[in-house]
Amino acid sequence: MSMQTIVQTIARTLDQEMRRDERVVVLGEDVGKRGGVFLATENLFDKYGPDRVVDTPLSEAAIIGAAVGMAVHGLRPVAEIQFADYVYPGFDQLVSQAAKLRYRSGGQFCAPMVVRMPAGGGVGGGHHHSQNPETHFVHTAGLKVVYPSTPTDTQGLLRTAIRDEDPVIFMEPKRLYRAVKEEVPDGDAAIALGEARVRREGDDVVLVSYGGSMGEVLKTAEELERQGVSAEVIDLRSLMPWDRDTVLDAVARVGRAVLVSEAPRSVGFMSEVAATISEEILDSLLAPPLRVTGFDIPYPFAYDREYLPGPNRILAAVQKALDY
Amino acid sequence: MIKGSPRFQPFSEKPISLISDSGEWTGDFELTLDEGELKRIYRDLVASRIFDERLVRLQRQGRISFVAPSSGHEGPQVAVARVVRPRQDWLYPYYRDTALVLALGVPAVEIVGQMMATRADPSRGRQMPAHPGSKELNVFTVASPIASHIAPAVGTALSMKLRGTGEVVVTTFGEGATSEGDFHAAINFAGAQGAPIVFVCQNNRYAISVGYNKQTAAENVAAKAHAYGMPGYQVDGMDPLACYFVIREAVERAREGVGPSLVEAVVYRYGPHSPADDDSRYRPPEEVEAWRKRDPLPRMRSFLERRGIWDEEQEAALRQEIDAEQRQAVKQAEASGKVPREWMFEDVFAEVPDHLLDQQDSLG
Numbered sequence: 001m002s003m004q005t006i007v008q009t010i011a012r013t014l015d016q017e018m019r020r021d022e023r024v025v026v027l028g029e030d031v032g033k034r035g036g037v038f039l040a041t042e043n044l045f046d047k048y049g050p051d052r053v054v055d056t057p058l059s060e061a062a063i064i065g066a067a068v069g070m071a072v073h074g075l076r077p078v079a080e081i082q083f084a085d086y087v088y089p090g091f092d093q094l095v096s097q098a099a100k101l102r103y104r105s106g107g108q109f110c111a112p113m114v115v116r117m118p119a120g121g122g123v124g125g126g127h128h129h130s131q132n133p134e135t136h137f138v139h140t141a142g143l144k145v146v147y148p149s150t151p152t153d154t155q156g157l158l159r160t161a162i163r164d165e166d167p168v169i170f171m172e173p174k175r176l177y178r179a180v181k182e183e184v185p186d187g188d189a190a191i192a193l194g195e196a197r198v199r200r201e202g203d204d205v206v207l208v209s210y211g212g213s214m215g216e217v218l219k220t221a222e223e224l225e226r227q228g229v230s231a232e233v234i235d236l237r238s239l240m241p242w243d244r245d246t247v248l249d250a251v252a253r254v255g256r257a258v259l260v261s262e263a264p265r266s267v268g269f270m271s272e273v274a275a276t277i278s279e280e281i282l283d284s285l286l287a288p289p290l291r292v293t294g295f296d297i298p299y300p301f302a303y304d305r306e307y308l309p310g311p312n313r314i315l316a317a318v319q320k321a322l323d324y
Numbered sequence: 325m326i327k328g329s330p331r332f333q334p335f336s337e338k339p340i341s342l343i344s345d346s347g348e349w350t351g352d353f354e355l356t357l358d359e360g361e362l363k364r365i366y367r368d369l370v371a372s373r374i375f376d377e378r379l380v381r382l383q384r385q386g387r388i389s390f391v392a393p394s395s396g397h398e399g400p401q402v403a404v405a406r407v408v409r410p411r412q413d414w415l416y417p418y419y420r421d422t423a424l425v426l427a428l429g430v431p432a433v434e435i436v437g438q439m440m441a442t443r444a445d446p447s448r449g450r451q452m453p454a455h456p457g458s459k460e461l462n463v464f465t466v467a468s469p470i471a472s473h474i475a476p477a478v479g480t481a482l483s484m485k486l487r488g489t490g491e492v493v494v495t496t497f498g499e500g501a502t503s504e505g506d507f508h509a510a511i512n513f514a515g516a517q518g519a520p521i522v523f524v525c526q527n528n529r530y531a532i533s534v535g536y537n538k539q540t541a542a543e544n545v546a547a548k549a550h551a552y553g554m555p556g557y558q559v560d561g562m563d564p565l566a567c568y569f570v571i572r573e574a575v576e577r578a579r580e581g582v583g584p585s586l587v588e589a590v591v592y593r594y595g596p597h598s599p600a601d602d603d604s605r606y607r608p609p610e611e612v613e614a615w616r617k618r619d620p621l622p623r624m625r626s627f628l629e630r631r632g633i634w635d636e637e638q639e640a641a642l643r644q645e646i647d648a649e650q651r652q653a654v655k656q657a658e659a660s661g662k663v664p665r666e667w668m669f670e671d672v673f674a675e676v677p678d679h680l681l682d683q684q685d686s687l688g
Contacts, residue, residue, distance in 0.1 A: 065475020106448030
């Protein structure tokens with residue numbers, strides 16, 4: 001066990017995986033000598049050299065596209081996109097190549113690769129350093145999407161992602177990069193994709209969230225406890241595949257669900273969760289599933305607090321569900 | 325060849341050519357290819373042409389839904405197939421590379437099966453016609469989005485370099501692809517890393533209807549190599565032997581770790597872009613006829629005849645043999661039957677996840 005932040009865990013897990021499997025390579029902008037702008041690849045360059053820790057040209061299309069070709073040839077590339085907001089020049093490579101390769105080749109070729117990207121707001125970064133583009137990836141058949149919120153989950157899920165046979169989008173909540181520090185287990189424990197984690201048990205309402213919003217959601221649950229409301233908190237951790245059973249079981253038992261995501265509201269991931277709850281367990285509900293999300297506007301530089309779902313908006317939704 | 329001095333100079337004023345339109349050897353070096361290899365090149369040219377004409381007929385008969393005619397492009401495509409080491413080197417082709425995959429050894433039954441979406445298709449009916457691929461022969465399955473295969477090709481070359489395998493990647497594309505951002509991103513990365521890859525551009529001067537001068541102000545495609553720090557060769561794409569020797573030198577250069585090259589083969593697409601295209605709207609028939617006069621097949625045939633190693637009798641026998649082979653392949657591809665519906669939800673991921681099983685069930 002050792003105390004680690006999320007970003008320290010990423011560097012340590014990459015190191016362990018590169019040591020374990022010589023097929024694992026890291027590529028991206030500034031990942032080499034600089035160790036990544038957030039230091040998520042710190043020390044790897046000195047240990048493994050420029051062929052396995054590749055400082056690439058400033059081109060997301062080249063990074064993701066090359067990762068596809070490396071994976072096809074038998075490597076296990078872990079590509080870093082410096083900010084999720086910059087993935088779009090490489091989007092075609094993800095959507096048309098990485099995601100579709102297994103299917104369109106009839107299983108002849110596949111692209112087992114990880115694309116890491118720090119995402120989310122709350123860091124004063126304005127529009128082009130704060131977005132949550134996960135819905136694009138979930139909507140793309142052939143991609144798996146992971147979005148952990150703790151150092152331990154980051155370690156276990158990154159391991160699984162690197163060892164997975166399919167392309168995995170690994171989203172990292174950058175405002176929690178150094179905000180959360182916890183004892184991270186040693187050893188080789190991995191966490192399966194598609195398994196949610198119940199962070200807190202409760203009987204009055206289920207709060208479902210993932211990624212950067214988990215901090216606010218847990219804070220809200222504590223506040224609710226002070227108010228005499230018992231909230232269950234589920235951290236989805238994976239969005240594709242996602243853990244329908246854990247969510248549906250909890251919501252069916254409790255009858256109320258508040259779904260929190262900082263991504264824009266319309267057709268966001270929580271729309272899928274709400275629709276699934278409505279389709280599957282309508283008879284068990286005491287209130288409609290309610291979403292608390294970012295807004296359908298470009299991420300606003302001057303309004304971090306208003307844009308992100310904070311305790312006030314989550315509490316209001318919980319109250320609405322309780323009063324329904 | 326690289327071990328000595330390179331035979332060809334990059335950035336030549338005129339396209340590199342080794343045999344004249346009438347089949348006369350004009351190269352300034354002694355031709356060392358043996359008779360068998362020369363005849364093999366010719367056989368591949370003829371087989372490709374007959375195959376392309378057959379696919380166009382099958383499309384008109386309604387037995388396949390689409391075709392990307394490749395007649396006129398055989399020179400560089402056959403050359404690539406002849407100079408790589410099959411099953412060792414990797415190919416990243418585009419959708420007009422039927423001659424390339426056929427000459428490389430992808431069975432005709434698989435190519436036709438792919439076009440018909442039958443069980444003979446190793447890609448299991450997943451893509452529209454003219455998108456072949458072969459794991460067995462290291463042919464990356466063709467994708468429609470233009471230039472999207474070039475960065476993956478570079479990634480494969482980087483993997484080869486990292487492991488020191490001595491393998492090489494050849495990727496092909498049209499001149500339209502050179503306008504895509506992904507082309508620039510990929511070839512730039514290859515240059516910076518000295519990746520073992522050859523970029524072969526088949527410049528037929530039309531991206532569907534848009535002519536070369538609307539595509540770029542660059543004098544030619546080969547010149548773009550300057551910007552990426554690699555040699556650029558412009559070759560007469562209607563001259564099969566010029567294509568062969570130039571691409572061979574580029575492949576050997578890559579194999580020896582010297583670095584990547586860009587080869588521009590100047591070709592012409594005799595047919596329309598696809599059956600849905602009407603090429604008379606954007607190019608005069610006289611232009612097509614003028615290019616047909618430079619056709620690589622009679623040119624190569626005259627070359628062989630001049631050397632006294634080919635005659636009418638061999639020509640007739642060859643055509644008959646190829647025709648019979650391909651007839652059989654079409655029959656087999658058709659007879660293997662349409663792909664079954666059970667395959668629809670497979671290969672999205674390595675294992676079919678629960679939510680896809682549910683969706684499959686909902687299909688009834």
